[in-house]
Amino acid sequence: MVNFTTAQPYLHRAYGSLSSGAVISLPTHHGMGLSVFDACVILGLVAAILFGIRRSKQTRVVVPPGPKGLPLLGNVLDLPTSEPYLAALKWAKQYGDITYLHVCGLSVLFLNSSEVAMDLLDKRGSIYSDRPPLVMATDLCGYEVSPFQRYGDAHRRQRRLMQRALGAPCIRTYQPLLEVETRALLHRLVTSPEEYDRHILRYAGALTLLVVYGHKVTSNDDGFLTLGNYCMDLLANDISPAPPKGVWAVDIFPSLKNLPDWVPFTSFKRKAATWGAKLSTFCDAPYAEVKEKMKEGTALPSFCSTLLEEERGCLTAEKEYDIKWAANSMFAASMDTVGTAMRHLILLMILFPDKFAKAREELDRVVQGRMPTFADRPFLPYVECILSEVLRWSCPVPLNLPHRLMEDDHYRGYFIPKGSFVVANIMAMTRDERLFPDPEAFIPERYDASVDEATRKARDPRQWIFGFGRRRCPGLHLVESSLWLSLVSILGNLEATKATDAHGNIIEPEVKFENMIFRMPSKFECNFKPRSEDHASLILKAFVETSPADR
Numbered sequence: 001m002v003n004f005t006t007a008q009p010y011l012h013r014a015y016g017s018l019s020s021g022a023v024i025s026l027p028t029h030h031g032m033g034l035s036v037f038d039a040c041v042i043l044g045l046v047a048a049i050l051f052g053i054r055r056s057k058q059t060r061v062v063v064p065p066g067p068k069g070l071p072l073l074g075n076v077l078d079l080p081t082s083e084p085y086l087a088a089l090k091w092a093k094q095y096g097d098i099t100y101l102h103v104c105g106l107s108v109l110f111l112n113s114s115e116v117a118m119d120l121l122d123k124r125g126s127i128y129s130d131r132p133p134l135v136m137a138t139d140l141c142g143y144e145v146s147p148f149q150r151y152g153d154a155h156r157r158q159r160r161l162m163q164r165a166l167g168a169p170c171i172r173t174y175q176p177l178l179e180v181e182t183r184a185l186l187h188r189l190v191t192s193p194e195e196y197d198r199h200i201l202r203y204a205g206a207l208t209l210l211v212v213y214g215h216k217v218t219s220n221d222d223g224f225l226t227l228g229n230y231c232m233d234l235l236a237n238d239i240s241p242a243p244p245k246g247v248w249a250v251d252i253f254p255s256l257k258n259l260p261d262w263v264p265f266t267s268f269k270r271k272a273a274t275w276g277a278k279l280s281t282f283c284d285a286p287y288a289e290v291k292e293k294m295k296e297g298t299a300l301p302s303f304c305s306t307l308l309e310e311e312r313g314c315l316t317a318e319k320e321y322d323i324k325w326a327a328n329s330m331f332a333a334s335m336d337t338v339g340t341a342m343r344h345l346i347l348l349m350i351l352f353p354d355k356f357a358k359a360r361e362e363l364d365r366v367v368q369g370r371m372p373t374f375a376d377r378p379f380l381p382y383v384e385c386i387l388s389e390v391l392r393w394s395c396p397v398p399l400n401l402p403h404r405l406m407e408d409d410h411y412r413g414y415f416i417p418k419g420s421f422v423v424a425n426i427m428a429m430t431r432d433e434r435l436f437p438d439p440e441a442f443i444p445e446r447y448d449a450s451v452d453e454a455t456r457k458a459r460d461p462r463q464w465i466f467g468f469g470r471r472r473c474p475g476l477h478l479v480e481s482s483l484w485l486s487l488v489s490i491l492g493n494l495e496a497t498k499a500t501d502a503h504g505n506i507i508e509p510e511v512k513f514e515n516m517i518f519r520m521p522s523k524f525e526c527n528f529k530p531r532s533e534d535h536a537s538l539i540l541k542a543f544v545e546t547s548p549a550d551r
């Protein structure tokens with residue numbers, strides 16, 4: 001295996017992402033058969049040439065500040081191999097609103113403040129909305145999911161569909177579905193608390209399958225859920241492995257994709273064909289099920305069925321392509337993100353029981369002897385503060401997904417070259433000490449009525465954690481509602497506590513963050529039980545009423 005460091009894009013799970021600080025390895029099993037030495041020499045030469053050309057063009061321009069790199073290779077050695085957002089946070093403190101790195105001739109820009117991110121990614125969205133090219137995943141495996149898509153017509157069309165289906169006004173439509181899945185989650189947490197992690201994963205996948213395809217998951221072995229998890233792992237570990245695991249040579253030298261199959265060392269093309277077939281089933285199969293059920297008249301209302309109904313009798317190939325990929329984009333993009341946010345929610349519940357007890361008192365005053373519903377939301381202001389602080393503290397995608405600049409640009413007197421990878425440093429925004437004193441502390445009161453309206457607005461983490469501009473997460477309203485309902489349903493009915501050992505000693509949760517893209521807590525020990533016998537009966541009753549087929 002060859003190790004070298006670069007800022008080539010890599011992907012993790014459903015997302016394209018920039019190596020915002022990562023060692024990328026070139027696994028020899030990819031079939032390019034390069035030795036460590038060969039690869040280093042080739043890369044060194046290419047980097048030197050690219051960087052030399054770029055440098056000579058840029059000698060008279062001022063780029064934003066950043067860590068001083070090596071000649072030719074740039075900031076290769078500054079790129080961290082774990083928790084990249086911590087390095088980015090340190091740079092933000094050191095260099096201010098923008099940090100500039102160059103890696104083998106590629107410019108990487110970290111936008112460290114909300115203002116700068118809005119100025120560039122939002123206001124100048126027409127040139128800051130591209131994604132880095134991902135040749136192995138998109139060109140060779142044919143996986144054209146929206147988070148990987150280059151900026152263009154197909155992306156714009158599919159986003160319009162997603163926004164129509166998931167925009168704020170439509171969310172009410174999904175509320176009954178959210179209630180079904182949340183009640184099933186409660187039931188599973190009570191029945192097998194030790195498997196809470198699996199229940200969260202199932203919840204994350206099942207929720208989107210229901211909303212997007214009208215597909216009801218009724219067992220842990222559900223075919224689409226299993227296929228979804230399989231494909232997510234394939235994307236993360238094989239097709240677009242996150243550093244330090246590796247990156248495909250063809251992602252660095254795209255023209256390799258044109259080599260004929262008989263050329264030695266092109267086994268990557270055969271692998272792409274096999275994986276592409278799996279990914280295409282991942283995209284096609286749930287969609288085909290919707291169409292089949294619509295024919296039979298048994299389809300549940302969903303994103304796909306609603307759009308297909310509108311197109312009945314006049315469905316064009318382009319429209320079909322858009323509906324199918326938009327649906328798969330939502331399914332794929334929701335699994336890890338929702339899972340990450342839910343793990344944080346539970347972690348914070350057991351780490352800060354006092355804050356959650358205060359929210360529970362408020363909840364108990366409003367909701368008695370029944371399950372909470374969305375109609376209760378306006379009467380629970382402290383729960384809102386908790387949710388905002390959970391979203392800020394957890395910061396599920398701390399370095400956003402990389403955008404790519406499509407034209408040379410100038411900003412605050414700096415030159416930003418075309419092709420730069422532009423990383424919104426969401427972690428730095430949620431840890432900005434000017435807005436959030438003692439930023440690592442969990443303080444829901446930051447958003448309560450004692451704070452003036454303007455500050456409360458400025459502190460709302462929703463303006464950052466879902467990304468920016470024309471790439472901003474289209475699932476944000478759905479996920480916000482689902483997290484609120486999960487929070488009040490768990491809080492109102494369950495005791496979530498730290499686990500204890502055989503002697504009754506408390507086990508402090510040991511949390512690691514090992515994922516390079518998502519700030520996903522590793523699995524930690526914890527316990528769930530109903531708050532009382534009455535709550536246990538209520539959970540069972542609600543579950544039986546909403547999921548009769550799932551017992």
Ligand code: HEM
Pocket residue numbers: 146147148149159208329330331333334337338341396397400401402403465466467468469470471472473474475476478479
């Ligand atoms: C806590 C949960 C979630 C978080 C924190 C989150 C966050 C994000 C972020 C940061 C991006 C990148 C935005 C950018 O590049 O500027 C993104 C993109 C995306 N998200 Fe989410 N997301 C979540 C859940 C969901 C859900 C539930 C769905 C769908 C139902 C979804 C669908 C998407 C899609 C399709 C994209 C790609 C947008 C594009 O490239 O144009 N996300 N999300």
